[in-house]
Amino acid sequence: MSYIYQNNANSNNFNNQNTQYNNAQGNRYQSQSQNYQIPNQFESLQGSMSFANPQDGNNGSGLGLQADPLPLGLLQALSTRGYPHEPPLLEELGINFDHIVTKTKLVLIPVKSSNSISQEILNDSDLSGPLIFFLLFGLFLLLAGKVHFGYIYGVALFGSTSLHLLSKFMGSNESSVQTKLQYFNTASILGYCFLPLCFLSAFGIFISLNNTLGYTAAIIFVFWSTWSSSGFFNSLLQLHHARALIAYPLFIFYSVFAIMAIFV
Numbered sequence: 001m002s003y004i005y006q007n008n009a010n011s012n013n014f015n016n017q018n019t020q021y022n023n024a025q026g027n028r029y030q031s032q033s034q035n036y037q038i039p040n041q042f043e044s045l046q047g048s049m050s051f052a053n054p055q056d057g058n059n060g061s062g063l064g065l066q067a068d069p070l071p072l073g074l075l076q077a078l079s080t081r082g083y084p085h086e087p088p089l090l091e092e093l094g095i096n097f098d099h100i101v102t103k104t105k106l107v108l109i110p111v112k113s114s115n116s117i118s119q120e121i122l123n124d125s126d127l128s129g130p131l132i133f134f135l136l137f138g139l140f141l142l143l144a145g146k147v148h149f150g151y152i153y154g155v156a157l158f159g160s161t162s163l164h165l166l167s168k169f170m171g172s173n174e175s176s177v178q179t180k181l182q183y184f185n186t187a188s189i190l191g192y193c194f195l196p197l198c199f200l201s202a203f204g205i206f207i208s209l210n211n212t213l214g215y216t217a218a219i220i221f222v223f224w225s226t227w228s229s230s231g232f233f234n235s236l237l238q239l240h241h242a243r244a245l246i247a248y249p250l251f252i253f254y255s256v257f258a259i260m261a262i263f264v
Contacts, residue, residue, distance in 0.1 A: 125184035130191015140201035193229035196221040218258040
């Protein structure tokens with residue numbers, strides 16, 4: 001009996017020692033967690049990864065995370081706005097509406113002096129406007145009963161590539177001019193100056209262009225596009241008294257689309 005009592009006493013002492021050890025370890029971990037502070041490099045984070053204490057209990061979670069509020073409303077949901085610390089979506093895509101409007105005005109009202117075109121507009125390689133104009137040209141031809149989307153984009157790709165190589169050869173001998181002339185600059189100028197031909201295809205919806213009136217309108221719109229594009233290239237390539245020389249291949253390029261709108 002004494003042996004059994006001794007074993008029970010030893011097991012009780014062992015259990016008491018384990019309990020005291022666990023309580024000591026728990027108190028030590030609790031004191032360390034209370035004294036722990038977030039490093040400074042994490043306090044400067046913003047957005048959904050911020051460790052700042054939320055002022056409102058409904059805005060955060062138990063982890064102390066706080067998300068930037070998004071604008072509310074249906075119109076705000078359909079807009080391109082994001083989080084406050086993020087740039088706008090159009091800026092990330094490189095779409096500048098001010099440049100689009102400015103270049104469209106320069107095409108509609110061609111300038112006599114090439115020096116009046118700013119260098120920022122000349123170096124802009126936006127292709128959103130040209131894609132819209134080519135799509136409108138094909139849509140107007142479709143409404144007139146002509147399906148030529150493949151021809152339109154095929155001729156545009158081949159013509160822009162050929163005119164870009166020709167422009168590189170005709171450019172100034174200065175290395176800076178040769179370096180800054182990129183393919184997308186050429187494609188952007190050709191596409192924006194394509195706008196007058198959209199008017200020609202729009203007239204084809206209501207009247208037939210295969211007559212004297214249609215030929216006259218086609219020549220006017222082709223000259224319009226040629227004059228506008230030659231002004232852009234003359235400024236971009238820094239040509240001197242060579243606007244007529246660069247206008248000749250441009251006239252051929254735009255004449256192909258006019259013939260497509262009349263005869264094909």
